[in-house]
Structure formats: C-alpha cells, structure tokens
Amino acid sequence: MAVSTRKPILISGAGLASLLLAQSLLRASIPFLIFERDSSFSFRAQGYRLRLSSEGLNAIESALEPEMWKRFWETCGKTGGEGFGTIDAKTGLRVPEPPDDNKNDKPKVPKETLTSRGGKIVGISRGEMRKLFASGCEPFIHWSHRVTSYELTPSGVHAVFADGSKSVEGEMLIGGEGIYSKVAKQVSQGKLKVYDTGARGIHGQAPTTAFKGLGEGVWRMVDDSNPKGRCSVITNVRSGDMDDPNVQFGWTMGAQPGVIKVPNDDGAMIGTPAAEIVKELTADWHPRLKPLFDEMDVSEAAFWKITCSTPAGVPEWPNEPRVTVIGDAAHSMTPAGGIGANTAVQDSALLGRLIAEAGGYSDGVTAAYEKQMRVYGSEAVGISYGLATVGFGISIDENSKTV
Numbered sequence: 121m122a123v124s125t126r127k128p129i130l131i132s133g134a135g136l137a138s139l140l141l142a143q144s145l146l147r148a149s150i151p152f153l154i155f156e157r158d159s160s161f162s163f164r165a166q167g168y169r170l171r172l173s174s175e176g177l178n179a180i181e182s183a184l185e186p187e188m189w190k191r192f193w194e195t196c197g198k199t200g201g202e203g204f205g206t207i208d209a210k211t212g213l214r215v216p217e218p219p220d221d222n223k224n225d226k227p228k229v230p231k232e233t234l235t236s237r238g239g240k241i242v243g244i245s246r247g248e249m250r251k252l253f254a255s256g257c258e259p260f261i262h263w264s265h266r267v268t269s270y271e272l273t274p275s276g277v278h279a280v281f282a283d284g285s286k287s288v289e290g291e292m293l294i295g296g297e298g299i300y301s302k303v304a305k306q307v308s309q310g311k312l313k314v315y316d317t318g319a320r321g322i323h324g325q326a327p328t329t330a331f332k333g334l335g336e337g338v339w340r341m342v343d344d345s346n347p348k349g350r351c352s353v354i355t356n357v358r359s360g361d362m363d364d365p366n367v368q369f370g371w372t373m374g375a376q377p378g379v380i381k382v383p384n385d386d387g388a389m390i391g392t393p394a395a396e397i398v399k400e401l402t403a404d405w406h407p408r409l410k411p412l413f414d415e416m417d418v419s420e421a422a423f424w425k426i427t428c429s430t431p432a433g434v435p436e437w438p439n440e441p442r443v444t445v446i447g448d449a450a451h452s453m454t455p456a457g458g459i460g461a462n463t464a465v466q467d468s469a470l471l472g473r474l475i476a477e478a479g480g481y482s483d484g485v486t487a488a489y490e491k492q493m494r495v496y497g498s499e500a501v502g503i504s505y506g507l508a509t510v511g512f513g514i515s516i517d518e519n520s521k522t523v
Contacts, residue, residue, distance in 0.1 A: 126480060128153045128260075130279050130290035132267040133297030134161075136246070137447030137464040139253035141294060144183045144472025146256055150480050154257065155279055155287065157266035157297070161250060169243045169356050169370050171338070172196065175496075176462030177237060179469035192252050197358040198240040199336060207334075209343035209353075212406030241338055243356045245370065246461075267295075268302045270443060277442045291481035293443045294471065299427055299523060301449035308437040312429075312445070314452040316521045317514040318377030319426035321455065322394045325368040330411035331357045341409055343401075349376030349513055351401055355412070371412055373398060374426060374455060376513040382423045394421035426512060427452045427523055431505040433498025444486040446471060451497040454514070456507035463500040467493055 129145055131138045134156035145152045172180075181189050206215040254261070266282040270293050279287040295303025304312040336359045342352045355371035373380075379401070383393055395418040402413045429452045447464035454460075471489045478485050508514050 126151055127276055127289055127291045129475065129480070130155070130277065130287055130293040132279060132293065132295045132301070132303050133447075133449075134158070134250075134254070134261055135296060135298060135447060135464075136250055136253060136461060137468045138294070138296035139250060139257060140180065140183050140465055140468035141296065141446060141472050142257045142260070143185075143188070143253060144468065144476060147183075147185055148472075148476035148479075150475060152260055153287065153290070154261045155265035155267050155281070156261060156263055157282075159264050161247075161254065169197075169245050170249065170461045171356065171458040172242045172244065173459075173462040174237065176465050177242060179462075179465045183465075183469045183472055188252070188255065192244075192249075195248055195252060196242050196244045197356070197360070198238070198242055199338060199356055199358045204241075204338045205340070207339055207341045207409070209341045209351075209402070209405045209409060210345060212408040215342070241356065243358075267297065269306055270303060272440075272442060291442070292475075292486070295443070295445040295449045296447050298448045299452045301445060303443065304445045304449040307440050307443045307445060308435065311435040311437045312450065314427050314429060314448075314523045315516045316523050317426045317428055317454065317508065317512065317516055318521075319375060319454075319508070319512040319514050320377075320380035320382055321372060321374040321424045321426055322380060322398050323370060323372050323420070323422045323424065324395070324398060324413070324416045325370045325420040326412050326416045327365045328362050328367045328369050329365045330415040331355065331369050332362055333408040333411065336362070341405070343405065346375075346379055346401070348378045350511075351375040351379050352511065353402075353409075353412070368417060368420075370420075372455060373401070374512055375401075380423075387423050387425045390422040391419055392421075394423050425523065426454050426508070426514070428454050428505055428508065428514075428516060429501050430518060431502060431516065432518075433501055434494045436494070439487045439490060441483050441486055442481065444471070444489060446493075450493060451501050453501055453504035454508035454512065456504055456511050459500045459504045463497055466496060 128151040131154045134154050142152055208215050267279045268282050269280045271278045276289040276291055277293045278289055295301045299314045334357050336357050338356050340352055340354045344350050353371050353373045398413050434451050446467035474485045474489055
C-alpha cells in the first residue's frame, strides 16, 4: 500500500517527546501530522540544558536514524571536571557531600546519578535538541493549532482545535502537549492530574566567561539564609566553551514555596521581571558566583511553575486503542534529578517502536505502551518527588491544588 493513501498518526504538541516520536514514524515511513499551539519554534525561551541519563540516551539512539544520532551525539556537551558539587552561595565554598545514612529510622532519599556514558555527564540545551529532532519533520508541523479535544470515528480520530475546526481523520492521536494537555484529561477521564507544588523557578543564561569562577562540573549553589525558605541554582559548566563570550551557558533557579513571587503568578512572563527577582535574591551571594546573574541575558530570563504528578505514580484509566499520551502529559515531574525529559524520550522510543512494528495503528498498541510506561513512569515520578521534598521543601497529595 502506498504511504500517501494511509491516514496519518496525529500528534498534539511539537515538544521533545512529540518530535522524537515523529522521528520514529519518519524512519518507519508511517505518515504523521503535528499540531502545535505556538506560532514557531522561537516563540518561547528554549535555552536551559537537559542532563541526559543512560536510559534517555539509549532511547534517543534507538529512535533516530544512525546519521542523525551521530549529529545529535556530536552536539551534546560532555562534562568531566569535578563531577557534581554543592556550593554554599554565601561563602562560595564547596560543601562536603553527607555520608550515606544507613539507619532505618529515616525515609530513604534517592541518590542522583549524573554520569551516563564514558564516565561523563552528557547534556544538551532544550532548543538544540528540539531543532535536531525537528529535522525532516518541518513539512508536517501545523503551527498555531491548539488541540482542545478529540472525536473518535468508526475508523479513526479527529483532533479538535480551539477555534472549533477539526483535523483530517487520523489513525491515532498522541497527546504530547505537556502539563496542560486536554488530550490527557479527556482520554484518562480526568484521572491524569498535575499538581502545583507551590515552588517556583527561574531560568537564565549568561556568557560562558561568567562561569569561569566555577570551573568545569555540574554545580548546585544553595542559599539557606532566606527566612522564607531555601533557594538554589544548578548549572552545567563544560570545558570546551568556557572562554568563548559568544556562547551562553544556562542555569536554573528553584526555590521553596513563597521565596519567588511571580507577578500575578503569570508563569508565561519572561524578561526583566524574572531577571530582577533573581538579582534581588542573589544580591549578597559570593563574588565567585555573582557574574552568572550580573551578566545574565535579561531577555532569556523566564519563570516556571514546579509541578508534579501524584507521588503515587501514573494512574490507570480505561484504554482507548486510538488515543494515548506521552511526556509531561502522562507524567509531570519536578526538575529535581533532571528526570522528566529522560522519561519522556523513553515514551517516544517505546511507542514509536510499537507503532512501527505494527505498521501503524493496531488495536493493542496503546494498551501495550501504557502498561510498560506506567512501570518506569511511576518509578521516575517517585524519585523526582522524593528528591524535591528535600530540595524544594514540597509536600503534595491527592487533595493538593492542580494546575
């Protein structure tokens, strides 16, 4: 059967998980269409870096064509140096890691594992990753199309957009549009929920020369002096670019509930308001760290809400053979441990492989995917939440506020 006569797989959202899934479909010559609410890739700040785990790298490698994988791997930064270290934000001194506590009277806090290949910490900016995953998919992306629901037909599914119009009929619909996914709410019959932890963060960037005082490594700067709660910044400093002022490194600030007050709680606000809050919070930090904030690119500063799925894990819902969800739409995570994106790409690789093996839509594909995804997805949510209870002082349950 000619590919052109087949109904496409419909994908909602053009984020990392959706685009990697599209790469799997492209590789298997299975037609697809992507619907993205933004008007272009440059619509929002994309600069912060993602740390890639062994599982994340394996998933990406399995989904991409060998030549594209080679390009991806060459684009990734590999950080060695002193590995992972914590710095006291006020003194600028490295804080010794606490010894392993084997006593049974304390809940176990998961350990963060950063190295993934060859003893190196592998990272890439979200924007670079998205650009690579989009390669070859551009003709199939429909911009400014926000999916608000779907309609099943006897032989397929339509995506329904915010203006009431509908997509062509597709074989399947995959919701990959993040924490506010309408597809997730509909397909799970409201069981998939994303909770607002109350903690907030700000992402920023600065020229690489501002990071020279830190040296190579993945660093967390912690300030416990604020009476409202802890504030910390994490960054990944790679050796290769440290002397080039035309290259920027990113950092991410996260704080306990009440420390970062976002004007009108508008998480979409970027630029000066976010930059001013960062500069105020870091005003008395050690001179070794100050250049990261004093020299920041104000236009790239952006707020974000720290959200999480229920710590109980990914819930069960009655399977719909033609509709499922991937990435943050299936399992929102805190930034603790950098686990979210690594789990999302595992979704893409798994679902892409199952669809490719079936040659497109098949009755059991989404059920098989969801069964496996719930296992590793629930484990990842648990680890992410466990790390965040310590790092961000959060506590949520089924009765907490949702987004």
